[in-house]
Amino acid sequence: MEPEPGTTRIYRCPVCQVDTPHAVRAKRAGRIALKCSNCDNGSLVDQGELQLYQHRWEDELRQILDNLGAHGEGRGGDEGE
Numbered sequence: 001m002e003p004e005p006g007t008t009r010i011y012r013c014p015v016c017q018v019d020t021p022h023a024v025r026a027k028r029a030g031r032i033a034l035k036c037s038n039c040d041n042g043s044l045v046d047q048g049e050l051q052l053y054q055h056r057w058e059d060e061l062r063q064i065l066d067n068l069g070a071h072g073e074g075r076g077g078d079e080g081e
């Protein structure tokens, strides 16, 4: 799951504060240059931080989809933390 130039990653733009797809522009020494698709501003993000964010985002998305898909399946509330 390396962020390759030409792909997009969800990230919270530090300029417009929106969770939005960012275009990966360049990758250098563990840092990723991203461009916000909302305000066109560039950000330089640590690769580890970006992956962490991606995981959190995917986790949240999966939970939302799980909740939608859990209709009718009598699955008890498993509220974790």
Ligand SMILES: [Zn+2]
Residues within 6 Å of the ligand: 013, 014, 015, 016, 017, 018, 036, 037, 038, 039, 040, 041
């Ligand atoms: Zn932005």
